Amino acid sequence: MSKFEALTGNDAVATAMRxxxxxxxxxxPITPQTSTVQKFSEFVADGLVxxxxxxxxxxxxxxxxxxxxxxxxxxxxxxxSANGLALMWEIVYIAASNRLPxxxxxxxxxxxxxxxxxxxxxxxxxMRDSGWIILxxxxxxxxxxxxxxxxxxxxxxxxxxxxxxxxxxxxxxxGMERVEIYEDEDVRAFIGEYRPQxxxxxxxxxxxxxxxxxxxxxxxxxRQQVEAMKNAHRVIQEVAEEFNRKFNRNYGLFEAYRLDxxxxxxxxxxxxxxxxxxxxxxxRAEGLKVGLLKPxxxxxFPAKELVDALRHxxxxxxxxxxxxxxxxxxxxxxxxxxAAAMALHxxxxxxxxxxxxxxxxxxxxxxxxxxxxxxxxAAETGQVERMVTYLSVRE
Amino acid sequence: MATKLALKELIKQPxxxxxxxxxxxxxxxxxxxxxxxxxxxxxxxxxxxxGCLEVATTIYPYTAWNVPWMHNAFENAASTISGIEAAYRxxxxxxxxxxxxxxxxxxxxxxxxxxIGLQALSGAAERGHQFLYICYDNGAYMNTGIQxxxxxxxxxxxxxxxxxxxxxxxxxxxKDLTAIMAAHGIPYVAQAAPSHWRDLMKKVRKAVNCGxxxxxxxxxxxxxxxxxxxxxxxxxxxxxxxxxxxxxxxVENGEWRLTYKPKEKxxxxxxxxxxxxxxxxxxxxxxxxxxxxxxxxxxxxxxxxHLCGEA
Numbered sequence: 001m002s003k004f005e006a007l008t009g010n011d012a013v014a015t016a017m018r019x020x021x022x023x024x025x026x027x028x029p030i031t032p033q034t035s036t037v038q039k040f041s042e043f044v045a046d047g048l049v050x051x052x053x054x055x056x057x058x059x060x061x062x063x064x065x066x067x068x069x070x071x072x073x074x075x076x077x078x079x080x081s082a083n084g085l086a087l088m089w090e091i092v093y094i095a096a097s098n099r100l101p102x103x104x105x106x107x108x109x110x111x112x113x114x115x116x117x118x119x120x121x122x123x124x125x126x127m128r129d130s131g132w133i134i135l136x137x138x139x140x141x142x143x144x145x146x147x148x149x150x151x152x153x154x155x156x157x158x159x160x161x162x163x164x165x166x167x168x169x170x171x172x173x174x175g176m177e178r179v180e181i182y183e184d185e186d187v188r189a190f191i192g193e194y195r196p197q198x199x200x201x202x203x204x205x206x207x208x209x210x211x212x213x214x215x216x217x218x219x220x221x222x223r224q225q226v227e228a229m230k231n232a233h234r235v236i237q238e239v240a241e242e243f244n245r246k247f248n249r250n251y252g253l254f255e256a257y258r259l260d261x262x263x264x265x266x267x268x269x270x271x272x273x274x275x276x277x278x279x280x281x282x283x284r285a286e287g288l289k290v291g292l293l294k295p296x297x298x299x300x301f302p303a304k305e306l307v308d309a310l311r312h313x314x315x316x317x318x319x320x321x322x323x324x325x326x327x328x329x330x331x332x333x334x335x336x337x338x339a340a341a342m343a344l345h346x347x348x349x350x351x352x353x354x355x356x357x358x359x360x361x362x363x364x365x366x367x368x369x370x371x372x373x374x375x376x377x378a379a380e381t382g383q384v385e386r387m388v389t390y391l392s393v394r395e
Numbered sequence: 396m397a398t399k400l401a402l403k404e405l406i407k408q409p410x411x412x413x414x415x416x417x418x419x420x421x422x423x424x425x426x427x428x429x430x431x432x433x434x435x436x437x438x439x440x441x442x443x444x445x446g447c448l449e450v451a452t453t454i455y456p457y458t459a460w461n462v463p464w465m466h467n468a469f470e471n472a473a474s475t476i477s478g479i480e481a482a483y484r485x486x487x488x489x490x491x492x493x494x495x496x497x498x499x500x501x502x503x504x505x506x507x508x509x510x511i512g513l514q515a516l517s518g519a520a521e522r523g524h525q526f527l528y529i530c531y532d533n534g535a536y537m538n539t540g541i542q543x544x545x546x547x548x549x550x551x552x553x554x555x556x557x558x559x560x561x562x563x564x565x566x567x568x569x570k571d572l573t574a575i576m577a578a579h580g581i582p583y584v585a586q587a588a589p590s591h592w593r594d595l596m597k598k599v600r601k602a603v604n605c606g607x608x609x610x611x612x613x614x615x616x617x618x619x620x621x622x623x624x625x626x627x628x629x630x631x632x633x634x635x636x637x638x639x640x641x642x643x644x645x646v647e648n649g650e651w652r653l654t655y656k657p658k659e660k661x662x663x664x665x666x667x668x669x670x671x672x673x674x675x676x677x678x679x680x681x682x683x684x685x686x687x688x689x690x691x692x693x694x695x696x697x698x699x700x701h702l703c704g705e706a
Contacts, residue, residue, distance in 0.1 A: 023485040026478060050488060052481035057518030061474035064515065067467050068442065068478030073492075074485055076478075090468055200463045201483055201492060203438035210466035211453035 002186075002247075007179045009137075009172035012144040013079070013105045013165075014039035015179075018049055019187040020151055022103075023074035026054035026065035030084035031117045032169040033107040037079055059084040063091035063102075070100035071209050073199030075151070078102065081169060082109035082123040089126075095162045096131025097225065098210060101154030101194075102162040104132075105147060108270065108321075109169040110359045118360020119169040121269070121321040124298075125333045131225050133163040133232050134299040136269040138255075140177040143167040145249055146296075151191045152239045158231040168271040170360065182247055190246055229300045236297055253302040255294040256309055258284060262291030264375035265310065267338060268319035269295050272356070272363055276319075279368045290372050295334070303341035310342065314379035315350040317371045321357045329353070329388045350375075352384040356391040367391050397436055400596050405433045409461065416459035417451040421625030423615030423632065424448045424531045426589045428502065431529055431611075432462070434596035435603055437496045440483075442476040444507030445469035447538045447617075448531065470511040472501040473519040473528055480524045498603045499526040504615075505546035506536040509572050520579045520608040527602045530572065531615035541620040545570040548640070549691065550684045551672045553620070558675035563684060568691050576610040577646040583609035585645035585654075590633040594643055594654050601647065614641045622671020634666040639696040644703060651702040660696070663689045 007015065014036045017025070027037045044053045054069075056062045062078050070076045080088065085106060095102050110116040111123055124134060133153060137143040143165060150163035167173055200209055213221060233253075240251040255273070258280050259265055266276050273294035283290045293309055295302075310316055318339075320332020327336055335353035342351065354371050357363045371391075378384045398404050411432040418425045424447060432439060441464045443449045449466045452459040467475040480499045486492045503512055508530040516528060535553045536542040543556040549568045552558040556565035577584040582605040587595040595613065602609035614635055616628045623631055635641040636655065640663055643655040664685055667673040676684050700706035 023489065023491075024478060024481045026481070050485070052485040054477060054481045055522065056474060056477075057514060057521070061471060061477075061515050061518055064467055064471035064474035065478030065481065068465065068475035069482035070478075071465055072440075072479045072482035072486070074482035076482075091471065094467060199492075200440055200465055200479060201486070201497065203440065203463060203495060203497060206461055206463045208453050208458035208460050208464050211455045211458060212450045212466075213455040217455050 002180050002182045004178050005181050006176050007140055008035065008174050008176050009140040009143050009167045010035040010107065010174065011039055012140040012179045013147055014043070015181055016144050016147040016187070017077055018043045019184050020075070020077070020148070020191060021049045022051050022077045024052045024054060024066070024069035024076045025078065026056050026062045026069065026076070027078045027080065028056050028059045028062045028084060030059070030081045032109055032173045033079045033081040033084070033105065035173070036105055036107070059087040060091060063088040063095060066102045067091055067095050067098065067100055070095070070102050071098065071200045073196035073201060075194045076102045077104070079105035079107070081107045082111050085123045085127065086111060092127055092130050092132065097221070099160040099228065100162060101160055103147065103150045103154055104162065104164045105143070106164045106166045107169045107173045108166050116359040117169070119171055119321070120358045120360065124164065124166050125322045125324070127164065128299060128333060131161065132299060133161050133236070135163065135165050136296055136298060137165060137167045137172065138271060138273045138294060139172055140175070140179045143172060144179055144181070145243065145247070145251065148187055148190065149239050149243050149251065153232065153236055155194050156235045157197065159228055159235050161228050161232060166270060171271045186246065190243070233300045233302065251296060253297045253305050254309065255296060257292040257294065259291035259293055259309060261289060263289040263313060264315045264372060264379050265291040265293055265313050266317045266319055266368065266371055267293045267295065267334065269298070269334065270321070272319060272321070275363060275365055276368050279365050279372065283369065283372055288372070288376060301337060304345065306338060307341050307345040307347055311347045313349055315375040315384070317352050317354055317375050319354045319356055319371065323355055323358070331388045350378040350382060350384045352378065352386060353388045354391050355388065361392065363391070397600065400434070400593050408433055411439070411460070411462045412452065413459045413461055417454065418447060419619060419625070421616070421618045421628045422447070423533060423589055423617065423628055426628070427529070427531050427613050427615055430589055430592050430595050431500065431599050434599035435498050437498050437603070439498045439500050440479055441465070442467065442472045442479065442501045444472035444501070444503035444512055445538070446504040446507055448502055448504070450538060469507055471515050472503045472507060472512060473516040476501040476526045477519040477522060477524040480526055499524070501526060501528045503528070503530055504537070505530060505532040505534060505544045509545045509570050517579065520576065520581050520610065523607055525607060527599070527609045527611065530610070530612045532612055533615040533617035533620060534569070535617070535620050537617045537620045546572065549688050550676050552675060553672070563675055563681050571695065573612045580649065581609065582607040582648055583645070585611045586641065586643055587611055588614045588632050588636050588641055588643060590629045590636060591643055591655060598645055598654070601645070620672065623669055627669065631666065631669050634661065634669065637661045638663045638666045638692065640666055640692050642696060642699055644699060653699070653703045653705060656705070663692050
């Protein structure tokens, strides 16, 4: 029997880690991720897991140790945020390129400067071309469920890529919620044993990992990563189906909320989707045909599925919690990619980007409502007033 | 029974770093690696920092390594081996793999060890992983074309500390990394040279059996950077030892001990004059640099003798 507990997002992730009982965890404290590794340290200290917890001296060494441990055939996890992820950067790419199925809890926080410990998505958006699978989580339950699924996705022989599971710093990581925690045995049965095909510890069959690789092979190795990402698109859905059967929670590539008969919609990831659902309900009560699309899988980007879910609309707003500085219109990354996907699939409807919440600035239901009202106007006029709006900022 | 440290016994061992790699003729690194690996009878797993040794031994799809080997990046050979060692302990404890008494070795040059990798090395040593870190110290970033490192001797010409008209080579004395590692209080730290191979191999054996982290700093000639004929490698290394520029010693559980004391301490000039990187120091106006270098070698040697209870 599963049970319901009052947990923060970080505690929910730490609980998933206890149930997964990884062979090696290497992590370094950084706000707002810290309470995950603190909680996990207690599990180690109390003998509830038999993980080797490598208390590294930096995030760079955290990811380096994860790479070594994963190459050794261990099941490996880590957690970080913002600047910690930025310090890992070099090795983030190496982890993916060496096809090492590491699972990371990424508690989204604004990148410096100015230094800021609160939520935005500038950290994860920087890793979007690194070769990691990226999943978003609206709340603690989703963070918990995504971490469990991430193990299966990462280790699938057709994938073998690391996975980052995102949740919003403080909003989700420190907010206490009701979380359904499954039986330890059920989680362990779901993830199964990890049986790596190769291990650097196989001393009888020595192999060279991470050799110098020039113009005669490097490109092929990069091309293979593309295949792995393509496979991940399928595997993520297969794992979700199995998860749904076992734990009765419905995950896919994205969640559509009151979208089928909607005329306008907002696309937004992580915790703000929860707030947006409230706004959708309020506007629906007024008889307005509004809906929400909450992407779960950002890498690999499910372009076709997203476009198909949105093509019937009359206007779409994307809400981005980061800026791609110097990009077209200084827009956010989610908007840029979704707008390209829509255009290339021949769907030409008014689209606008709303940047919000940088450095943890609150996003209020009234602000989300204003976005919907903008879109309702755009649906009538057939055009948006502005391509990019920076919500609730002093200008 | 450990293989006897005699050449005719050692030569019967399977080759762990095979010929055919692309290191330069006379390179100290491959000599050191072979001496290190010949000293260990147990299985080994190796990480290697970015550098000459890495690029010249593993150009895909070829490899010169007959043992499990991994390159991750420049600055993280120590943290990578710490992850592998942690995985080994976890998997053995969980009964997933047998305990084969595997020895974990990290190789890095002075760039990857003294400089960019110092933090990772310090962290891994402090955490107490069972691994041996071998620094092959050739006193500059040779792989990228002979740039100065914090291991470069004072006065040496490198491509980023060139002997110019105003500034005659590197201005600073080198960092004493061996002492820094000894200050970590880890069970075994030593300084060695391939010219004294039996001494080096004995140290490696102590290191991998010390029950904790170990560090050995090994002087490694680079004839491209040091500017000497390729067949002078061992002789010039010997001179570094006999001038006490590179003393051979060990720090075992905090006890400092000289493992080789030259019968006659030669002037450092004897070592300098064999290498093109110091040629400019022999101009009259630069003579004072040799004197300063000699004074520093003397100062460090006296300190070492004191630490070893020899003074």
